[in-house]
Amino acid sequence: MPVFEFRCLECGDLFEKFFRNSDKGVEVACPKCRSESFERVISSTNYVMGSGKPQKPKITTKSCSAGNTCATLEIPGPTR
Template identity: 35%
Template sequence: MPLYEYRCNECGDEFEKRVSFSESDRIPACPKCESQNTQKKLSRVISLGTLSSGTVSSSSSSCGSRGGFS
């Protein structure tokens, strides 16, 4: 199962949630304040990639094959 990152717009908490493909469009509630005003973050691999720190591949081994299933 893919691991998505979400950010709560209410309390600013960031959390990760493992969801199946059938649930990938569902927005989970914030684990802290239980608000559903959360949004899926774009992959942090993109922001880390700009730093070229060399630790990118550890969190994402999908090799750019995301979105291939529907």
């Protein structure tokens, strides 16, 4: 039963929505302005799995196109 974080495209408010496995066709709206225009964002975390010395996530940025940048987030932890 995940919790997702969203950013309203109208007012910029960040909000979370909890989804149950039984939820089908759930309507999501910004709790501040009731807009249905939003984007899902990557939630921040302060928990890192593993043993030994804690490792921090690594953010790598690069140029994607003229005037734009993209970022890759590498979260440390066990690999498959």
